[in-house]
Amino acid sequence: MRSFDVVSNLERETHMKRTALILTLLVALTASAAEESSALLRRAWPGTSAANLENVGAGIGIVFTPDLSVKNNCRFYEALGFACFESADWLQILADIHSYNLNHPGRRVRTLVLETHGTNGHGLKVQKSKKPSDDRSYISVAALQEILEPVGVRYIIISACNSGRLLRPEIYRKLNREPGDKLFLAPTRGIIDATEDFDPKRTTVTVITPGTSAIETTLVGSLHELATPTREAIEDAAKKRDVKLPKQFAISEMLIRMMIRDPKLELRTGQSVEELSKVQTSVADSEKLFKTFITHLDFVAARHSRGSSAVAAASR
Amino acid sequence: MKTSKLLIALSIFCLMLGACASTNDDEPSLSDSQTNGDQIPSAAARQDDIAYTDISRNPEVPKIVDVTTTVDASTAEQTGITNDAMTSSSTVDSTTVESTTVDSTLTPQSTTTTTTTQSTTSSNLNNTPSTTSTTNTDSMTSSSTTDDTDTTDDTETASRTRMRKD
Numbered sequence: 401m402r403s404f405d406v407v408s409n410l411e412r413e414t415h416m417k418r419t420a421l422i423l424t425l426l427v428a429l430t431a432s433a434a435e436e437s438s439a440l441l442r443r444a445w446p447g448t449s450a451a452n453l454e455n456v457g458a459g460i461g462i463v464f465t466p467d468l469s470v471k472n473n474c475r476f477y478e479a480l481g482f483a484c485f486e487s488a489d490w491l492q493i494l495a496d497i498h499s500y501n502l503n504h505p506g507r508r509v510r511t512l513v514l515e516t517h518g519t520n521g522h523g524l525k526v527q528k529s530k531k532p533s534d535d536r537s538y539i540s541v542a543a544l545q546e547i548l549e550p551v552g553v554r555y556i557i558i559s560a561c562n563s564g565r566l567l568r569p570e571i572y573r574k575l576n577r578e579p580g581d582k583l584f585l586a587p588t589r590g591i592i593d594a595t596e597d598f599d600p601k602r603t604t605v606t607v608i609t610p611g612t613s614a615i616e617t618t619l620v621g622s623l624h625e626l627a628t629p630t631r632e633a634i635e636d637a638a639k640k641r642d643v644k645l646p647k648q649f650a651i652s653e654m655l656i657r658m659m660i661r662d663p664k665l666e667l668r669t670g671q672s673v674e675e676l677s678k679v680q681t682s683v684a685d686s687e688k689l690f691k692t693f694i695t696h697l698d699f700v701a702a703r704h705s706r707g708s709s710a711v712a713a714a715s716r
Numbered sequence: 717m718k719t720s721k722l723l724i725a726l727s728i729f730c731l732m733l734g735a736c737a738s739t740n741d742d743e744p745s746l747s748d749s750q751t752n753g754d755q756i757p758s759a760a761a762r763q764d765d766i767a768y769t770d771i772s773r774n775p776e777v778p779k780i781v782d783v784t785t786t787v788d789a790s791t792a793e794q795t796g797i798t799n800d801a802m803t804s805s806s807t808v809d810s811t812t813v814e815s816t817t818v819d820s821t822l823t824p825q826s827t828t829t830t831t832t833t834q835s836t837t838s839s840n841l842n843n844t845p846s847t848t849s850t851t852n853t854d855s856m857t858s859s860s861t862t863d864d865t866d867t868t869d870d871t872e873t874a875s876r877t878r879m880r881k882d
Contacts, residue, residue, distance in 0.1 A: 417723050468879050517881055561882040583882055620877035652881065686878060 437611065437667045441658060444511045444555035444608060452704040453630070453697065454637035456659065457482030461500070461509035461553075463493055464650070465516045465526035468618045472646035476623075479638035479645060483509050488528040488535035489589040498551050511555040512548065515618065515652050520676055521565020522579040523591070524558070535589050541566050542573040542594035545605040557608045557667075559654040564613030564673030572672070573598065610654060611666025614679040618652045619690050626694060630701040653681055656693040 445460060461483040464473060474484035483500050485493045501508040517525035524544070527536035544556055558566065570576070574593040578584075610616070623631055623645060638645045657665040681689070 414720075414723075421723060421726050468881060515881070520882060559881070561880065616881040618879040618881055620879075650879070680880065683876075683878070687876060690876065 440667050453633050455481045459510045461512045463514050466528050470648045470650045473650050475643045476649035478643050488526050490537045490539040501552050508552050512553050513557045516560050518560030518562050519583045520581050521562035522584050523575040537589035539592040540575050543592045545603045546594045546598045549605045555606050559652045561615045562613050563609040567672035608667050613673040614677045618650050620650050627698045630698045633701040660696045
């Protein structure tokens with residue numbers, strides 16, 4: 401009888417240990433996933449929290465499709481230290497990135513952020529407008545990796561709708577010309593696919609997508625929304641780079657989240673998604689996020705201003 | 717006994733997993749971000765590291781296919797695309813929200829800008845909602861570095877343009 405009790409106690413103890421172990425493993429895995437997003441962003445976009453406004457975009461290139469941009473939008477980003485490219489022709493964009501990295505050896509693009517369409521996950525699209533005859537081109541994710549690797553790009557962050565679907569094996573290398581989606585408009589400037597020689601296992605270019613594949617949103621802001629010292633800091637940065645600032649700028653919610661290092665931002669690599677999502681941020685949440693971005697810029701400008709004042713005082 | 721050893725081994729694995737998760741490269745310092753010293757090698761080193769290729773001349777560069785220089789109405793019909801589908805934009809919407817903006821950093825003449833409008837939908841990015849009611853005596857002048865040719869007005873702070881990246 402006593403030996404039965406001993407065995408029973410041992411079993412209970414073992415069961416409890418096993419449960420505790422499983423729980424510990426689950427907690428560790430969850431923490432690991434959250435940390436992974438943060439670490440991934442730090443690797444792809446280092447230094448943004450420490451940089452002043454004119455160097456926020458150092459080493460980062462942004463690609464805008466013209467219809468998700470505003471007039472002279474790139475000048476705003478160039479003032480902040482980004483390399484900015486805007487065209488409805490992918491070949492032109494790739495050539496411009498190539499040229500930029502050749503001509504700016506100290507500030508070459510290492511990470512590229514794509515502010516483009518995802519065409520419901522059927523292909524990365526840049527276009528002048530939705531008019532059928534307007535300039536428009538597509539590229540597959542693998543083609544981007546293949547072409548940008550020798551140029552020196554190491555990370556591609558896709559901020560496009562349903563970006564996880566772009567990694568589906570059936571269109572990862574070569575896009576489907578007839579996906580049966582009304583968003584897939586005529587490719588008046590062509591489609592670029594990867595070659596047969598491209599080996600995804602050997603590429604050094606990491607593709608990063610949002611944790612949840614959904615409809616991404618771009619917001620339009622005005623420089624007048626910034627605090628005066630912030631605006632002056634950006635104007636100074638623009639002067640140094642001989643850039644004339646626009647009055648408006650376009651910025652995606654994902655780019656905002658990356659710049660402010662939003663802990664809720666989830667990023668991942670190499671995982672395709674099948675499901676087509678129609679989820680989009682609410683207007684109220686968009687506005688809240690934009691205000692946070694403005695506050696962030698004001699904070700960075702104020703921090704740098706304080707730092708400069710302290711240095712000036714110390715040198716006296 | 718075997719179970720205990722297994723549990724100990726799993727615990728060690730678990731602890732290692734936790735340690736791995738918390739081991740990350742630290743945020744580079746200000747000097748790092750300004751100079752990119754650790755990520756951008758010298759020009760000479762870069763030339764060794766990266767072979768820049770001419771995109772237009774490299775035979776291995778992906779080929780452009782399916783280039784259509786002109787698209788007429790019949791083409792659009794064949795692909796199931798109608799002009800109506802193009803023009804009735806569902807991806808570009810200019811949504812107006814009720815908001816109150818108080819900019820205390822402006823000059824004393826600056827006042828509260830209060831704009832209350834109804835939601836509007838437009839395919840024109842620069843379209844300004846027609847039902848705005850704005851009072852703004854912002855006396856800040858544009859800097860010489862700001863593009864004066866833009867057709868922007870101060871109502872943009874209350875009327876945020878949102879564009880779907882579909």
